[in-house]
Amino acid sequence: DVKVTQSSRYLVKRTGEKVFLECVQDMDHENMFWYRQDPGLGLRLIYFSYDVKMKEKGDIPEGYSVSREKKERFSLILESASTNQTSMYLCASSGGQYHTTYEQYFGPGTRLTVT
Amino acid sequence: GEDVEQSLFLSVREGDSSVINCTYTDSSSTYLYWYKQEPGAGLQLLTYIFSNMDMKQDQRLTVLLNKKDKHLSLRIADTQTGDSAIYFCSGEGGGNKLTFGTGTQLKVEL
Numbered sequence: 023d024v025k026v027t028q029s030s031r032y033l034v035k036r037t038g039e040k041v042f043l044e045c046v047q048d049m050d051h052e053n054m055f056w057y058r059q060d061p062g063l064g065l066r067l068i069y070f071s072y073d074v075k076m077k078e079k080g081d082i083p084e085g086y087s088v089s090r091e092k093k094e095r096f097s098l099i100l101e102s103a104s105t106n107q108t109s110m111y112l113c114a115s116s117g118g119q120y121h122t123t124y125e126q127y128f129g130p131g132t133r134l135t136v137t
Numbered sequence: 138g139e140d141v142e143q144s145l146f147l148s149v150r151e152g153d154s155s156v157i158n159c160t161y162t163d164s165s166s167t168y169l170y171w172y173k174q175e176p177g178a179g180l181q182l183l184t185y186i187f188s189n190m191d192m193k194q195d196q197r198l199t200v201l202l203n204k205k206d207k208h209l210s211l212r213i214a215d216t217q218t219g220d221s222a223i224y225f226c227s228g229e230g231g232g233n234k235l236t237f238g239t240g241t242q243l244k245v246e247l
Contacts, residue, residue, distance in 0.1 A: 062145070063239065064237050064239035065225070112180070123168050124229055125168075125182050126180075126235055127182070128179035128181070130178055130179045131177070131179050
């Protein structure tokens, strides 16, 4: 059973703070993803990674960076949090090149509030 | 890239069937997916359909795919209050990515 965990369910930070969101998967998946979810906008891809130390920008990378030092762990970093980054953040993972389907498995989400 | 559209809300009575519709633009997806998100939780994969199929049934769930019209639907038979959630359809956006619709909020009324 695939398990994707996220470091916090709820987080409150102040404007200008550096924020780290961590995601860990236990299925040896190659691909990992960070999304943000806002009402009426669905899921928007921030960054993704195909392999260790590799990262690709998604649709809305501005204001975010990522780190993937180990295969199982993918971190999202808000260098200087702003109020418009208040959102639900979802991490996901998927198998990789030797899988025929691309279904993603999601963590429970982190609801971040920036005040 | 893929664009996926869904209506935002659907309300049904308990015991009725629910039909959630989705349209997509890119017909190159090999698989199309349906996810469910319960309040305060992440997305959970419900089912998926191979693009060469017209229909897939899985217990109370029926997925219909019309490739010509680029239309995907999810039918939930005998809808229960526990089915209240947001449902996302998803297509393959290239490079191992998925593109998600905006989600349909299903409300089941007694």
